[in-house]
Amino acid sequence: MSGVAGKAELEAARLLLSRMGISPADLVAVASDRPPAPTFAEYVPVVAAAVSAGTRRAYGSYWKRVVEQWGQRRIDEPTPSEIERLAEYVKTHVVARRNARGGRSAAEHLIAALRCLYRRAVADGFLSQAENPALKVAKPRRLPSTRRALADTRLAEINEVAASTGDDPASDSLLLRLHTETACRRGGPSLCGRSTWTRISV
Incomplete structure (x- = not known):
């Protein structure tokens, strides 16, 4: 297609506008009433x-x-x-x-x-x-997520190391339990209330 409307298309457009009660002058007037676009x-x-x-x-x-x-x-x-x-x-x-x-x-x-x-x-x-x-403009298609869950065996290994090493194994184990059961992010523990810690430690 050339992109230029032919005689038949123009006649169809005029017919449609006349049935809608709109004249070409009305379209020009609407465009001229539009406020100038800002930068x-x-x-x-x-x-x-x-x-x-x-x-x-x-x-x-x-x-x-x-x-x-x-x-x-x-x-x-x-x-x-x-x-x-x-x-x-x-x-x-x-x-x-x-x-x-x-x-x-x-x-x-x-x-x-x-x-x-x-x-x-x-x-x-x-x-x-x-x-x-x-x-x-189409948005780029999203790639599959690279996030994956830890295998149960690996999670058990992490809990075992945390419970048997470090300066405060009890607290480390409690933190791991919090993340495992709530799936909270790293900032989650600082937002937890006292009641949450009490429930988890039971």
Whole structure:
């Protein structure tokens, strides 16, 4: 397809608009009434102030990266292809960590951060839902998790060593029992109340 509407398509569009009671002039008027889109440097603080603290923590670093790359561009300028290129840039420049997955999570979070920003932009009337470029970019497919449970034999070995070595074997065994029975993370013991410790030690 050439991407250019032919005579039949134009006639069909005119017929549809006339049945809806809309003229081409109405469409032009709606577009001209739209407020001018702000730049990313102007709009990111607006969005950050409107979302929850948890959302700011999750997306703040990615919005900062967007401002670094596109700060002076209007939010209605980037295309889906440009978002994909930015996601690839973030993916290849992610800080390497022990549990890194090749930057896939960074690319996924960048796209999610832009989707959040563009949802606000649609709600604020800077562009329509159909013009939202972030919705036209697919998130990277997640890789299978590398986490796995300890085998019962290995867990028994760990408990045996903890109960027979160290400065305080009783406390070490109690901590291991806490993690085994509650599946809490490393910070869990500091959040446990006295009643929890009492129940576990029984």
